Every structure is written in structure tokens, then in C-alpha cells.
Amino acid sequence: MNINKTAEMLLTADAPPIRVLWISCKNVLSQDFDRPKMLEAFKKPEIIVSVEQFFTQTVELSDIVLPVTTLFEEYTINASYWHYWLSVNEQAIKPMYEAKSNIEIAAALSARMNKLKPGSCTFPTEVDPRQWMIREFNQDIYDLFGIDSWEDLKNGPAKAKMHPASWHDLEFGTPSKKYEFRPDLCAEHGHQALPEFKEARKPYDKLRLLTPHTKFGIHSQFINIDWMAEFNKKPYCYLHPGAARERGISDGDQVRVFNKVGEVELEVKLTENVPADVVMMYEAWFKNNSYNCQSVVDDTSSDMGKYKTGAPGVAIHDQFADVAKV
């Protein structure tokens, strides 16, 4: 399945159709592209289960919600992209109320499935989260991070022994180890081996719509937390004064940002920080606020991404919309 077209896949998969949707580690209704289509898609499965910490927009539309542990309540390993650090997350408190860790939930589900139909799930039926975490390590990982045991991480995070820059050893990460002007890898994955001009996506509305990350959160996380919301209370869109003048919009007006996908309503800030043909608003999930930039972002695929992630990316820089005063 193309993970960047979740809604489309839910609606169109037919061999077999998707009857159960089990959501974990993801806030689909906030994060996935084309939210109006996702709202339709969520009507299709016979049952939707979400495993969550917060009452998210996804939880609102789920049939069953399983409370999952926070980082304070579980043992786990933190390894992020965008940096080379590895750290151990030690359990600080026992899980509150009925919360279970993701893998405990998976094991309980496996146990149930195997009871109903023996052999139907190969996931272990009983796991100890701490032991499970320890099993994530092996000698290669120890070598990569220069540690002897996972317990070394209790003294602090370890950094992978990898150079951050390409070509630091005068070799590229290509099959030939050289800069490839005509990469076979490219041709093998359906691209032209040599660069060629491709027409950009045709604008389908008056302004280019940008929905970048905010400094106040990571995707839909953290922005909803009370004490962080003190500094970032609600969403805004940013519009050039010239574009605003043409539309009779003043600073601080309530506006609609709309296109063929859908619309959102929010307050506008006028600034020359954005070009005159752009409207910008941050990706976010605010507590008690229905704002969602994916209501105006469609799921059209970009031309690359399949080789690295298994599915093409989404053309999030080629989205278009218009703005009007409410």
C-alpha cells in the first residue's frame, strides 16, 4: 500500500478490501493528506481501532481506543532520524490505569487471535517490554555506536560512528563510489538516467499553498499540550500585503483558505516574509481546534521517493489555494 495515499488505499483496495483499520503511532486524521477524502475513507472499514495517548482527531473517529503508555511508563530505545544519537528510555513509573505499551498490546492481540484461530498470528503472545528492548540490540549496533552493552546507554546517549558528510572519505554512496552523471539506479527505478526537463504541476488555484513544520511541535505532537500552547495558542495563515489588498483582507481578519480539496478557517497575518503569490500556514494539531492543513492538501504523488521509502512522496510543495475574508 502507498502510505502517502492512505485514504485512497482504504477506499479502493479490493483484493482484499480493508475491513479492519488498526492505527498505532500515527494521527492519521491530522497528518495524512486529503483529509476530506480520509473522512470518507474512515466510513469504510468495519472496525477502526486506535492506540493513542491523546484524544486526537483520529481517536474521535475510532470505534475502539486503546490507551498506550507514554515514554515515562515504558522501556524503549530512542533512535531518531535527522541525528545519529541512540538513547535508552528507562521506565520512570508503572503504566497508569489501563495503559499498555505498543508491543504488550500487540502480544495481547496475538494471544487472542491465536486462541480464536491457532497459528493465525506469528507475533509472540507474551512479551516483557524490557526484554524486548534488549533484543533490539546486536553486535552490529554495539559496534556502530561504540558500546559494549545496551546498559552503557544508561550513562548517556551514544552517537553512531558515522561521518555526517557525503564524500568525507572521497567516496560517494553510489554503486560506483563516484559521482554518477548517468546513474543506472535511477533508470532501474523508472526515472531517466540522464536529467530531463519535466513540466511542474500546473497551478490549479491562485496562490501556492505551503504547509511547513512549526518550531512549536513535531507534526501533530506537542502543540496540544497546555503549557506549550501558552506560547502558541492558535493557528494563523501568512499572506503578503499585496495579495491581501487585492482581496480586501486586513491584518488579523478571519479568512478562509480554500481549494478543490476543502477549506480551513483561521486568522491571517500579513507579512512580506512570504511572496505575493503564496499563502503559508503551519502543519499542526491544536487541542480543541478543528484546524487542519491537510483539509486543503491533496495526495497527488511527487515523482520521487519510491526507492527510499517504498512509496512516492506527495507533491506538498505543489499545492494551490485561494484566500477570502470570512
Added chain:
Amino acid sequence: MACKNQYHQENGVIWRDVYELKEEIYPHRERAFYSLACNHCENPTCLNVCPVVAYYKRDADGVVVHEQDKCIGCGNCIRSCPYGAPRYNPVLKRAEKCSFCWQRLDDGRKPACVLGCPTDALQIVDLAEFDEANAVQYPAGFPRYPALNPSVSFRLPAMPKMIRRKL
């Protein structure tokens, strides 16, 4: 947010906040800010107006400390501080303000805000020795109260060079 993360003040009670510079001062919106809290003035008005001596100024480093357990919540300090540093805690019904993390200082550590600032825009300096040509006590937009003598110094933002296509 480092301050809020350190102390988890009641909702709505903010010791240190970040204020966007108006476009008359800096030409781009949301691109230059003042991070402001208590200025630990040489002559603190909060201390002077407090009827129960809930404030004291430390000799060694000049930090103005509010002892909340002595506070009766009269609001004198909140009304008199022109910088708006003391805030009202609606749960305890008492005032509170930036402590300069004096407990952390005494332990040889930096205040949470200084530690948390990703651009090193906040630093502790010894004003008796701090001498920098580009630093001022009262930058544009920051209220001037010489009688209080706020213990702060601001490095002025460099004006950006505007390179822009004609639209």
C-alpha cells in the same frame, strides 16, 4: 518554554515570554524578538512596595528573589512593576516572578532559559565588567525606567540586507 518546562507554572502564568519586534523596529514580521522576564533591577520597585518584605535582593549577584510563602497577594508589586514581571497566581492567590533560577545558580548551573536557548541569545553577564559597543540598556520598544535601573543589556539586531526581485 524552557522556563515553563522547568517550573510548570499555573496555566496563564508566564515568567519569561518572547515578544515579536514591531515592523517599525525590525523590517520582518516574526523574525526578531525580545525574550523578556524580570530584569532584576538595581532598585526594584517590587521590593520597595511590598508591605510584608516578601522580596529581597541578593548581595552577591543582585538577583531579586520573591519569597512566595511570605506573600499576601496584595498585588502591589504586580501593579507597580513597569516591566510586568510579577504575575498573579490565581490558584495560590499570591504573586510570583522569574527567580533567575537562583537555586540552579547556587548549584553552578545555568538558568533554564539560558540553557534552553538554541541560539545563545540569552546569556548571564556581569554588568560591572560587561562592555560592548553594540549593547544598550534600552533598545527600541523596551520601556526606559532609569530610576529602577534594569539589570539587562541588549545586543541590537543587525538590520537585514534586503535582496528582492521586483514584483
